[in-house]
Amino acid sequence: MAQGFDLTATARRLLSLEVNTIVRNAMTAEPMPPVPHALLDIARDYAGLLCSLGVDMNRVFAADPATLPTLAPGWVTPIGSISDRLTVASETFDRLRWAAKWAASGAAARPTPIPPPTRVLLDRIINNADAIKDIFQRFDASFNTAFLGKTRAQLLETPIKAGSYSVTPDDLILLQKMWDIGLEEIVAQTVVHVTGDVTTRVQAALRGAGSETLFAIHRQSIDISVARWKDLLAAVSEIAGTAIRAVLGGKP
């Protein structure tokens, strides 16, 4: 496990607040599993959406990685799961990324149009897959040796011991957020910048009457987030020490 850690990216992210309100079909109390399993959970969700839209994921996973940017997988009758083809690898997310990119750009040629909320999810897959590919470059040798290229079935045969790998806090926080949000539709999102700029995005379906309750909940969420901003800066500064206080503009 890492003996030191860098919270610079976390501290920088504190310069703006993101408040998301999500309406889910189900809620469980399970925490995020260890990173290799969490990565496969994220990949499974992304692949599941692409399969349900009818992207030919068998073709995507059979293709030579070098040809992915130009590959046109085509639309097929939605197939079941391709979970057994997903591995803990940057390449898996590269394939998902290009499949989502093709689906978003090839939506016009689809027999039935892709609804706007789903197009937002395709953009999320593209962005998050890119971020995860970057995270793979920062995994240490112990992680790569133990988990790289493994499927879920192979992972289940591998005992994951405490301290057996190291992931930076910033990457872990990002992965945790991706895992938490998954492919749920964000009905309202507000970003508050330290400069005072506030941006709110609202799902089109919620612009009508009857959404007042949901907006009241979103507003309360914003209030809590803004009220605790300064305290979170203090907490991060307390954990991370002098280097972060310099990033946050305080006295080191």
Added chain:
Amino acid sequence: MLGRLAIVIEDIAALRANWCSVRGGWRAAWQDAHELIEHRRLRIDTRAMTPDGLQIVMRTRLRLTGDTQTDILRGWLAGSTPETVGALAEVHFRSVAAASAGWTALFAMQRMLTRLLGSVGAAWFGIAGAERMFTAHPGQIIHAVLTDPYLLPGAGVFALGVPIRWALRRWLRAIFRRGLGPAATG
């Protein structure tokens, strides 16, 4: 010195403001602070009766990055009156405020204690030392200051604040580091 006292006063004000709304006393405050540091987020769930039984219907995650995520159960939202949803949302966000007030109060208390030690020690040493400097022979000022039994406790109290602050920070970092391991990822 005045700056230090101003920070201590600010921490006392934060402690007073937050302690009023803390749920469950210091024990709960410590658990909330521990969860925030170890799991890098604070998660507050509210349950309610739904057609499928008692379920989590609202969940708020306050992340260390400042992001806040509130999840609402679709079935409960669709099947409840706006008044019911509004009333439960009020209760839920009071719990969120209480949970976040806990760790805020705890951090303020930690800062206040260590800074107070430093300020009291510095004031003690400064006042008693000044008095000694004015009364001692100019050639013996250093000797007089270093051997004065009234000055040493002040210096000790002043010095105590630094290692306590260092030790507490090391402890917080150890909890945070433990949360990075596979055993406590979520």
